[in-house]
Amino acid sequence: MKNRRNGIYYWIGALLLFIGMGAVAAGIGLVFKPDGSTLGMTVKLLEESPFQNFLIPGIILFLINGIGSFFGAILSFKRHALSGIVTIILGTAMIIWISAQVYWIGWINWMQTFFFLLGIIEILLGRITVRGH
Numbered sequence: 001m002k003n004r005r006n007g008i009y010y011w012i013g014a015l016l017l018f019i020g021m022g023a024v025a026a027g028i029g030l031v032f033k034p035d036g037s038t039l040g041m042t043v044k045l046l047e048e049s050p051f052q053n054f055l056i057p058g059i060i061l062f063l064i065n066g067i068g069s070f071f072g073a074i075l076s077f078k079r080h081a082l083s084g085i086v087t088i089i090l091g092t093a094m095i096i097w098i099s100a101q102v103y104w105i106g107w108i109n110w111m112q113t114f115f116f117l118l119g120i121i122e123i124l125l126g127r128i129t130v131r132g133h
Contacts, residue, residue: 006079008132012087012125013076019094019118020069027066030058049104064093076129084129091122 029038034053036042043053051057072090075083098116107113 008125008128009076009079009083012083012122012129013073015118015122015125016069016073016076016087016090019090019115019122020066020073023061023065023069024067027058027060027062030054031062034058045105045108061097065090065097068093084126084132087122087126087129089126091119091124091126094119094122 026039030036032038034043034055036045036054041054046053068090072083072086075086094115098112098119102112
């Protein structure tokens with residue numbers, strides 16, 4: 001049973017690293033070019049949102065989904081007792097992020113569905129590790 005739990009921590013850590021790398025890169029791109037051009041987007045997408053450009057979404061993406069996921073990955077690789085709770089929080093944040101994105105700009109890319117599903121997976125894996133402690 002212990003090896004199975006250790007494997008779950010590894011998979012959570014790898015998943016959070018994957019999410020973190022993409023979110024940091026995209027967040028940096030949006031912060032330095034808030035017009036969205038680095039990601040092939042335009043501010044026209046934001047017409048129905050409370051944002052004039054991608055600066056604030058970029059900062060949020062960088063900090064929560066990016067740095068937050070790196071922090072969660074470190075906790076997971078260390079098999080820290082808070083790893084599960086942090087993973088659940090990050091999964092919930094991912095679902096909120098994608099839901100807000102779809103609400104304001106609509107379904108524009110398959111990656112929205114992919115990352116929404118990853119948020120659900122984060123929550124499920126986090127719950128498994130919380131139950132194991």
